[in-house]
Amino acid sequence: MAGTADEKTTGGAASTPPAPRTLTGRAVPSAVGPADATIDTPESPAEYIGRARAKRPRIALAGPYGHPMHAVVITLPIGAWAASVVFDIIAFFVDDPSAFTLGAAVLVAIGLVGAVVAALLGFLDYSQIPAGTRARAVATVHMVANLLAMLLFTVSLVTRWFTGLDEISVPAFVISLVAMAIVGGSGALGGELAYHFGVRVADEDEQARIFGARRR
Structure with missing residues (x-):
């Protein structure tokens, strides 16, 4: 089972390259969300990777994923x-x-x-x-x-x-x-x-995963 976005980070930065995701029929490195997720969007692989990068902290000081x-x-x-x-x-x-x-x-x-x-x-x-x-x-x-x-x-x-x-x-x-x-x-x-642009905001896969989850 694929790990969550937070589990793939250490100190706010990606530890190991996650499995690829499919983007308009092409595999691109995943930066957010489950590894087996697919995206049906007209954006190019470079655009997708750039948008995903903007959701990630550059260093741990910037705050963890989803918490800038x-x-x-x-x-x-x-x-x-x-x-x-x-x-x-x-x-x-x-x-x-x-x-x-x-x-x-x-x-x-x-x-x-x-x-x-x-x-x-x-x-x-x-x-x-x-x-x-x-x-x-x-x-x-x-x-x-x-x-x-x-x-x-x-x-x-x-x-x-x-x-x-x-x-x-x-x-x-x-x-x-x-x-x-x-x-x-x-x-x-x-x-x-x-x-609007989703900068430093968790991706929709992560939002869907935790939105209805009950706090323990």
């Missing part, structure tokens, strides 16, 4: 930056805004640290997507948008520093709003990569 770490870590900068905007807004309506302006600056800094880690993990997934594909193009825009947001939040933090961390900085607030809007748009692209 980028999707986990990215919640830290998004949450921190969103909270910083809320703190900025509150600062406009209180008598002593120093606690909220300082808190906003700290949250921006925390978000930047988390964003660096998320970017490194995201690049590992990005490197698995074949060049010249639509998925790679969307991933490139997603990456550039995230880097731009990181740059803007860095500018926002520096602006706060020179204005005074205990004082309201309207320019820093506006920059953060623009950066947050970019993060939102980039997040939509990230969702498209996962839910």
Whole structure:
């Protein structure tokens, strides 16, 4: 009996080449799913292998098959930056805004640290997507948008520093709003990569195998 995709991996990477799968009448190396599965699709063997590779982690650090770490870590900068905007807004309506302006600056800094880690993990997934594909193009825009947001939040933090961390900085607030809007748009692209293109998402054979399984 063929092993599962997770059983064929060691530390997130394939240990031994699995049995071939049939693709439009041609045998190609299987990257996901049972070895005896067949696929009836017009895509070429190279396209299939490239799509299957995009579902796999490049190294163990990127997270195991079906559990990408980028999707986990990215919640830290998004949450921190969103909270910083809320703190900025509150600062406009209180008598002593120093606690909220300082808190906003700290949250921006925390978000930047988390964003660096998320970017490194995201690049590992990005490197698995074949060049010249639509998925790679969307991933490139997603990456550039995230880097731009990181740059803007860095500018926002520096602006706060020179204005005074205990004082309201309207320019820093506006920059953060623009950066947050970019993060939102980039997040939509990230969702498209996962839910439309299936990047780092378990293949349908694996989904079918575990979807109705009861937790022990």
